[in-house]
Structure formats: structure tokens, C-alpha cells
Amino acid sequence: MSHFIEIKVRGYHLDLYRHVNNARYLEFLEEARWSLLEGKTTLDYLQNNGYAFVVVNININYRCAASMDDILAISTSVQSIGNRSCRMQQRVMRKASDVVIADADVTFVIVDTHTEKAAPLEGELRAMLERLMN
Amino acid sequence: MSHFIEIKVRGYHLDLYRHVNNARYLEFLEEARWSLLEGKTTLDYLQNNGYAFVVVNININYRCAASMDDILAISTSVQSIGNRSCRMQQRVMRKASDVVIADADVTFVIVDTHTEKAAPLEGELRAMLERLMN
Amino acid sequence: MSHFIEIKVRGYHLDLYRHVNNARYLEFLEEARWSLLEGKTTLDYLQNNGYAFVVVNININYRCAASMDDILAISTSVQSIGNRSCRMQQRVMRKASDVVIADADVTFVIVDTHTEKAAPLEGELRAMLERLMN
Amino acid sequence: MSHFIEIKVRGYHLDLYRHVNNARYLEFLEEARWSLLEGKTTLDYLQNNGYAFVVVNININYRCAASMDDILAISTSVQSIGNRSCRMQQRVMRKASDVVIADADVTFVIVDTHTEKAAPLEGELRAMLERLMN
Numbered sequence: 001m002s003h004f005i006e007i008k009v010r011g012y013h014l015d016l017y018r019h020v021n022n023a024r025y026l027e028f029l030e031e032a033r034w035s036l037l038e039g040k041t042t043l044d045y046l047q048n049n050g051y052a053f054v055v056v057n058i059n060i061n062y063r064c065a066a067s068m069d070d071i072l073a074i075s076t077s078v079q080s081i082g083n084r085s086c087r088m089q090q091r092v093m094r095k096a097s098d099v100v101i102a103d104a105d106v107t108f109v110i111v112d113t114h115t116e117k118a119a120p121l122e123g124e125l126r127a128m129l130e131r132l133m134n
Numbered sequence: 135m136s137h138f139i140e141i142k143v144r145g146y147h148l149d150l151y152r153h154v155n156n157a158r159y160l161e162f163l164e165e166a167r168w169s170l171l172e173g174k175t176t177l178d179y180l181q182n183n184g185y186a187f188v189v190v191n192i193n194i195n196y197r198c199a200a201s202m203d204d205i206l207a208i209s210t211s212v213q214s215i216g217n218r219s220c221r222m223q224q225r226v227m228r229k230a231s232d233v234v235i236a237d238a239d240v241t242f243v244i245v246d247t248h249t250e251k252a253a254p255l256e257g258e259l260r261a262m263l264e265r266l267m268n
Numbered sequence: 269m270s271h272f273i274e275i276k277v278r279g280y281h282l283d284l285y286r287h288v289n290n291a292r293y294l295e296f297l298e299e300a301r302w303s304l305l306e307g308k309t310t311l312d313y314l315q316n317n318g319y320a321f322v323v324v325n326i327n328i329n330y331r332c333a334a335s336m337d338d339i340l341a342i343s344t345s346v347q348s349i350g351n352r353s354c355r356m357q358q359r360v361m362r363k364a365s366d367v368v369i370a371d372a373d374v375t376f377v378i379v380d381t382h383t384e385k386a387a388p389l390e391g392e393l394r395a396m397l398e399r400l401m402n
Numbered sequence: 403m404s405h406f407i408e409i410k411v412r413g414y415h416l417d418l419y420r421h422v423n424n425a426r427y428l429e430f431l432e433e434a435r436w437s438l439l440e441g442k443t444t445l446d447y448l449q450n451n452g453y454a455f456v457v458v459n460i461n462i463n464y465r466c467a468a469s470m471d472d473i474l475a476i477s478t479s480v481q482s483i484g485n486r487s488c489r490m491q492q493r494v495m496r497k498a499s500d501v502v503i504a505d506a507d508v509t510f511v512i513v514d515t516h517t518e519k520a521a522p523l524e525g526e527l528r529a530m531l532e533r534l535m536n
Contacts, residue, residue: 008302010298010299010302011298011302011417011418011419011423012295012298012299012417012418012423012424012425013417014416014417014418015413015414015415015416015417016413016414016416016420016470017186017188017413018418018420021164021413021414022160022164022189022192022414023157023158023160023161023164023414024157026156026157026160027157027280030155030156030157030278030279030280031278031280034276034278034279038337052151054151054196055156055196056195056196056197057193057194057195057196058156058192058193058194058196059191059192059193059194060191060192060193061190061191062188062189062190062191062192063190068418069306142436144432144433144436145283145284145285145289145432145436146283146284146289146290146291146429146432146433147283148282148283148284149279149280149281149282149283150279150280150282150286150336151279152284152286155279155280156280157280161414164412164413164414165412165414168410168412168413172471202284203440285454285456289432290428290432290457290460291425291426291428291429291432292425294424294425294428295425298423298424298425320419322419322464323424323464324463324464324465325461325462325463325464326424326460326461326462326464327459327460327461327462328459328460328461329458329459330456330457330458330459330460331458
């Protein structure tokens with residue numbers, strides 16, 4: 001099952017067009033990822049082992065504008081796990097209506113801060129990511 | 135020729151890892167697009183005709199981290215023009231070394247604010263976009 | 269009684285020093301004010317009557333740094349109501365320890381968007397603000 | 403003489419009211435302070451000696467709204483130097499008209515990162531701050 005958070009759209013999220021600004025969605029998505037990671041003690045594991053979560057690609061579709069007072073439901077789940085990178089899918093919906101506001105594929109690596117390189121996704125690290133799959 | 139702007143990385147651009155945050159790059163790219171549009175009076179044309187520039191997709195690769203005091207050179211150019219959407223390429227380089235920090239394909243439509251629909255990219259509108267091509 | 273919200277500190281809230289950035293606190297305070305206003309239907313009243321909530325002064329003390337994973341509790345209450353301006357007090361505490369992270373006096377006016385002027389704080393408008401007092 | 407920078411207001415700086423958001427001004431002010439500090443090699447001195455520039459109070463007046471395409475001129479100068487804290491004055495003007503958009507007193511300390519305490523502002527440190535006075 002996907003992980004969900006909710007964010008209510010406030011005045012400071014909007015821009016010239018009085019819609020949520022493109023860049024702000026990336027903060028919403030990051031908020032959702034931290035929430036996912038902390039929810040299963042994944043974050044503690046990463047921090048205690050000198051791993052950093054590093055995004056290498058975001059492919060985001062802006063499908064519909066979000067406006068003041070909209071309540072957004074953001075789902076996040078791991079979609080696929082490769083040898084050294086992993087892909088999450090995140091979706092932003094307007095809660096009242098299930099309209100898709102935006103969806104994104106987010107590809108990340110787990111950097112070993114000792115070697116400064118992407119860690120191979122095997123063993124305990126892989127198991128941890130598998131627990132975050134849909 | 136591409137359009138260029140420069141941004142110097144400051145303390146408030148950074149995040150937990152002391153690197154420029156993912157979301158912040160989208161503000162840098164937006165800054166570069168406004169600069170491109172105003173530079174050839176494109177922006178005046180759009181605003182005077184009730185057109186809004188609306189991004190529908192951003193596909194961004196984060197290739198290398200940017201840190202405090204880095205000077206970033208951001209290039210922007212129109213890559214291809216379809217019937218109703220258009221694609222720009224934007225690239226963020228570390229100026230001192232020509233290292234690519236990030237690159238992005240940005241797909242946008244020109245919304246006619248009278249009809250709330252994507253305008254067909256023909257006539258004067260298309261000519262204007264063609265002048266922004268590489 | 270004061271109104272409270274909680275915000276958990278995430279990676280994108282931090283800056284060069286790995287502390288929550290000065291500017292970000294103003295978003296936290298704005299979030300808390302929207303939450304206060306909507307909680308007592310104040311926001312509906314303002315929006316339906318063409319009133320805009322406009323901040324004219326913020327005096328903020330940064331007393332202690334907030335770091336990754338801190339849970340912040342933000343209290344907001346109306347402190348005093350003048351003829352045309354009103355002052356709120358907002359305080360950001362680290363929830364686990366009651367350490368004061370920041371506190372701010374926020375002075376605002378209610379602009380009548382028809383006249384573009386600060387509305388006199390009397391009658392229903394004043395009563396509404398009095399209900400937000402500590 | 404004051405130090406000046408210019409910032410052009412873009413779509414992503416605005417909020418619900420289509421004016422520059424309160425929090426964003428604090429980023430503009432921080433940008434101006436970094437620019438002042440680097441301009442006289444103050445920043446190198448601080449970084450090389452393990453000093454961090456830490457803001458302890460900002461008192462900002464929002465006097466007039468700034469809108470899309472406004473060019474803002476931001477002046478910064480040191481106003482007074484105490485034993486352990488120092489006060490800057492920063493002013494944001496609309497360049498075309500000299501209208502004051504916002505002004506702020508910013509009080510900061512220089513934290514010695516070895517002791518984690520505010521350094522006494524004497525000797526070379528004080529001389530450096532004196533060179534930044536109006």
C-alpha cells in the first residue's frame with residue numbers, strides 16, 4: 001500500500017498565477033519522502049550507517065493547478081529497485097475529488113558517505129527498500 | 135545561441151547535505167526562463183495578449199552537487215515546437231569548470247487565459263518561440 | 269488559550285549551517301496564522317467580505333537553532349487590537365524540551381480590497397479578532 | 403556608502419495576493435548580506451577563522467507591496483557595533499521610483515564555531531565590521 005501525507009495549500013505556496021508554484025511541489029514531494037522513510041525506521045537505519053538519500057532524476061507532470069485551501073493527498077511508493085538506483089512514484093491528488101494534480105517518478109541512489117559512491121542495493125539495504133514497495 | 139544567466143550559490147540555497155536543494159533548482163530554472171522571455175520582448179507580447187506560460191512537465195537530472203559560493207551558469211533554449219506544446223532545454227553548469235550540475239527538459243504550453251486552453255502554436259506565437267530556438 | 273500547530277524539521281528546511289533558515293521560520297509562522305484563522309471560520313469571513321490580511325511588521329528573535337528531525341510546536345495568539353492594526357504573538361518551541369527556538373511579534377492590518385485601505389477594527393471585525401485573543 | 407544589489411521580481415516570488423511574500427524578503431535580505439560580506443573579503447576572513455554569521459533578531463517593516471517585474475534595489479550597511487552583537491540596516495526600494503518597499507534592522511553575532519559562543523567584537527573582527535559601516 002502507498003504511504004500518504006496531506007498538505008493544505010496556503011497563501012505562501014502560490015505564485016503569479018495564484019496556483020501552487022512548480023518548485024514548491026518538489027518540496028511537497030520531499031516532505032512525503034521523509035515521511036515515508038521515517039515511518040518504517042528506514043531513516044534511522046540510513047543515518048546510523050552513514051548513508052545519504054540522493055535524488056538523481058525527477059520526472060514530474062503538472063496535470064492540473066492546485067489553488068488556495070485545496071487539500072492535497074500525496075502518495076509515495078517504491079516502484080522498482082535496480083543494482084544501484086531505485087525509483088519511487090509519487091502522486092499529488094486533490095483530496096476532495098481524486099483529481100490528479102501532479103505525478104512524478106523520482107530516481108535516487110543511496111550514497112555511502114564514507115566512499116562518496118552509490119551503494120549497491122543488496123542485503124539489508126535492498127530488503128529495506130523492498131518493504132517500501134507498493 | 136543559448137541564453138545564459140548566472141546565480142551564485144548562497145547559504146539559503148543549501149539543505150541538510152549542504153548542497154543546493156532539489157526544489158531550489160526549479161526556482162533557478164524559472165529565473166532563467168523569465169530572463170529569456172523578457173530578453174526578446176516575448177514576455178510583453180504574452181502578457182499583453184492574455185497568454186500564460188504554463189509548465190506541464192519537467193524532467194531534471196541532478197548530475198553533480200553544487201555547494202556554497204559556486205557560480206552557476208544556466209543556459210536555456212527552445213528545442214522543439216509542437217502543435218500545442220513546446221520543449222525547452224536548460225542546463226546548469228559550474229562556471230569555473232564547465233561541470234554539468236543539472237540538466238532539464240521543460241515542456242510547456244501557452245494558455246489562452248480567455249478560453250483557459252492551450253493555444254495552438256501558430257502564426258505570431260510560433261514565430262516568437264522560433265526566435266528562442268538554439 | 270493559544271492556537272498550536274506542529275511542524276517537523278526536514279532536510280529542505282535547513283541551510284549552510286544545517287539549521288532551519290531564517291526565512292523559513294516566516295513560512296512556519298504564516299502556516300500557523302492560516303491555521304489559526306481557518307480554525308474559527310475567521311478566514312471565510314475575511315474572504316467573503318473582500319478583506320485581506322496584510323502583515324506590516326515582523327519582529328522576530330532567533331533564540332536557538334532548530335535541526336533535522338526536531339518537532340516544533342508553534343503557538344499563535346492575538347495580543348492587542350488597535351484602531352487599525354493588530355498584533356499577534358507567535359512562539360516556536362522545540363516540543364521535546366520546551367526550549368524556545370524563536371518568538372515573534374507580528375503586526376497586521378485588515379485591508380479592505382475595495383478601498384485598498386486598512387479597515388477600522390470595529391464591529392464584527394473587532395469581535396472576530398477578540399475571539400483570537402489569548 | 404551603502405552596499406547595493408538589485409533583484410527583479412519574478413512569478414515565483416509572489417503569493418496569494420500576487421505580491422512578494424513576507425518570507426521571500428528575508429531571502430532577498432540574506433542575498434544582500436552575503437553580497438556585502440564577500441565584497442570586502444569579509445566572508446573569506448570569517449570562513450577561514452571558523453566564524454559563523456548568526457542572525458539573532460530581524461525587525462522588518464513591510465511598507466509597500468512589490469509586484470511582478472519590479473526591480474528592487476536593496477541597500478545594506480552596518481549601523482552599530484556592540485561588544486558581542488552588531489546591527490545592520492537593510493532597505494528595499496523600488497528602483498524606478500525610490501519608493502521604500504521594506505526596511506529592516508538585522509542584529510547578528512559572530513559565533514566562534516570552536517567554542518559555539520558569540521565572539522567578542524574586538525581587534526581584527528571589529529575592524530572588519532567597521533569597514534562595513536555606512
